[in-house]
Amino acid sequence: MLPDKLTDRAYAAADLGPPALRLASTGTLTYGLSVGEVLGVSTLKGARLIGGRSGLDRIVQRLNVMEVPDILAWVKPNELLLTTGYPLRNTPQALENLVADLDERGLSALAVKLGRYLDGLPPQMIEQADRLGFPLILLPGDVGFDDILNQVLTDILNRQAAVLARTEEVHRALVQIVLGGGGLQEVVDEVAALLEVAVVAMDGDRRMLAGSGPEDQLQAMLDWDGPEHASGPVLSGRHLMVPVLAGGFDHGRIIAHRPAGGLRETDVVGILERAATVAALLITKQQAVAAVESKYRADFLRDVLAGRAGEDDGIIAHCAGFGWDLDRPMAVLVAELDDRGAEGRGRGEPAGGGARSARGRGDDERMVQERLAQAWTTVVRRHDRRGAVVSFAHEVVAIVGAGGPGGDGPAGSAAPDPAVLVKEATAVFCEPHGQRRTFSTGISRTVTSPAGLPEAYEQAVKAVRVGRQMHGAGARAHFDQLGVYRLLSLVSDPAELHVFVRETLGELATDDDPEAVDLRRTLQVLLDTNLNVAETARQLHFHYNTLRYRIGKLERMLGPFTEDAHLRLNLTLALHVLRMRGI
Incomplete structure (x- = not known):
């Protein structure tokens, strides 16, 4: 007979109704009867546990009979293996490693009937079962394997049928909530009430979309370091997580939390998985509506910025x-991803790799663009709730209060500082997923009415592109701070600028000759120091006479620029155009 302690434990588990839930070796959830529950069925009332007591919570999903020598090739995880020992009758030494072999293959327990082929089990086998937590069971001699198979499998099937009936009832209740106009919060509230636990629904960035339960338990779920991605339910301690999947995309997760533990399998297949399905429906519906609204807003703002x-x-x-709010002093900010051509070739076709790879790069680029838009939306809402943020194909445009009162930040009515917006948007864009991409930002002058927004938009576009050329990736440039580059950017024909550079600098206009590049550097420093020979020699680490020689050579190539102020101006402008290469 089973010890009283084991009998009590087995029947207590059986009285729970649905089978216990445990993590498989893959980290996902499995369902079935625990070994303790199996030992509680009537056909096994005379069974005796002789080893591996710590493994009574292992899950039994199927049964198998070992009566051939090569059974290890046929066993499956979560099996209860029954045997009379017939295959091992002539090789008793094989018993010593049998428990380890079965445990390695993920079996749940081994039940042996002694007397006919085996008189007993070696002590080493029992010690190994205790060490591995692998239940080792002695079966009574008068029970047939067919009786065990029939009763245990019947219990598993009956409980699965009960689970299916309950899940269908729960599913109908959750669908009625949606049909009645309820949202994600109402679904979460219903799930929390049914399970008597705290429940939270989160998006892919682990931001809470809806929650029901005590504040400390909601926070515990938000702080829980669960798996980033999962294709099925995951149980970890007091947390039970089900991913919200739809259309091949991971939209987030639903987590249940019970401080005392004890979450059961029906909490997953019965309620949480159904809730996740309904949540996926609600989230995709919200996304579809938001996409239409976002496109409508973007189309209208595009018309505003185009002056139509x-x-x-x-x-x-x-x-x-x-x-x-566009009835106030405003500034336009334009943010563009850097290195677009290298990463996704946003504006044109991919360099190669076929349609499949081109589509993959395009999808990645769109995802990065969406993250950039979300980052700017988050930051602008934080500092100016009446500001506008839209995402166009290759840029994010924000219109915020500027030039004094007019902002709507939490600290008061002061307009948001563009430098602060850029800094915080960069942090939001980069930190959550270690994003290595950068973006550059251009800022317009202040305008006081919608009529001035088209010009302000053009200013911001020029500022972002000129700023990137001047300062590299991640640049932040204000249109009024572009100086002479702002004037040069107004030249609509880049070819005309290149002609001016070639005519003015001659041999120094290209990078083909290293000596020409070196002389151009000398010319640049001379002009920057207002022809101060001593200071130029110091900065370039030249001897004074060496620099004099170089100045003479430059004048033979370019003309008497040390005496002609107009020539110096032309040379300075040509060097500025070279720095704006690519515009």
Whole structure:
């Protein structure tokens, strides 16, 4: 007979109704009867546990009979293996390693009937079972394997049927919530009530979308360091997580938390998985609506920035419906991803690799662009709730309060500082996923009405592109700080600028000759120091006479620039154009 302690434990587990839930070796959840529950069925009332007591919570999903020597090739994980010892009757030494071999293959327990082929089990086998937590069971001689198979499998099937019936009932209840106009919060509330646990729904960035339960338990779920991606339910301690999947995309997760533990298998297949399905429906619906609204807002703002949206009063009224305030001093900020050509070739076709690789790069580029738009939306809402943020194909445009009162930040009515917006947007964009991409930002002058926004937008576009050329990736440039580069950027024909450079610098206009590049560097420093020979020699680490020789050579190539102020101006402009190469 089983010891009282084991019998109590087995029947206590059986009285739970649905089978216990445990993590498989893959980290996902399995369902079935625990070994302790199996030992509680009537056909095994005379069974005796002789080893591996710590493994009574192992899950039994199937049964198998070992009556051939090569059984190890046929066993499967989560099996209860039954045997009379017939295959091992002539090789008793094989018993010593049998437990380790079965445990390695993920079996749940081994049940042996002694007397006919084996008189007993070696002590080493029992010690190994205790060490591995692998239940080793002695079966009564009068019970047939067919009786055990029939009763245990019947219990598993009956419980699965009960689970399916309950899940279908829960599913109908959750769908009724949606059909009645309820949202994700109502679904979470219903799940929390059914399970009597705290529940939270989170997006892919682990931000809470809806939660129900005590604040400390909600925070515990938000702080839980669960798996980044999972294709199925995951149980870890007091947390039970189910991913929200739809259309091949991971939309987030639903987590249940019970401080005392004891989450059961029906909490997953019965409620949480159904809730995840309904949540996926709600989230994809919200995303579809948001996408349409976002496109509508973007199309209207594009018309505003192109100067074809109508009169100011109509624009102001229309934008007020979006929550935007354009009736105040404003500045336009344009953010563009750097290295677009290298990463995704956003504006044109990919360099090669076929349609499949081109589509993959395009998808990656869109995802990065969406992250950039989300980062700017988050930051602008934080500092100026009446500001506008939209994402175009290759840039994110923000219109925020500027030039004094007009902002709507949490600290008061002061307009947001563009430098602060750029810094925080960079942090939000980069930190969550270790994003290595950078973006450059251009800032316009302040305008006081929607009529000035088209010009301000063009200023911001020029600032971001000129700023990137001057300062590299991650640049932040204000249109008013571009100086002479702002004037040069107004030249609509880049070819004309290159002709001017070649005519002015002659042999120094290209990078083909290292000596020409070195002389151009000398010319640049001379002009920067206002022809101060001593200072130029110091900066370039030249001897004074060496620099004099170089100045003479430059004048023979370019003309008497040390005496001709107009020539010096032309040379300075040509060098500036070279720094703006690519514009």
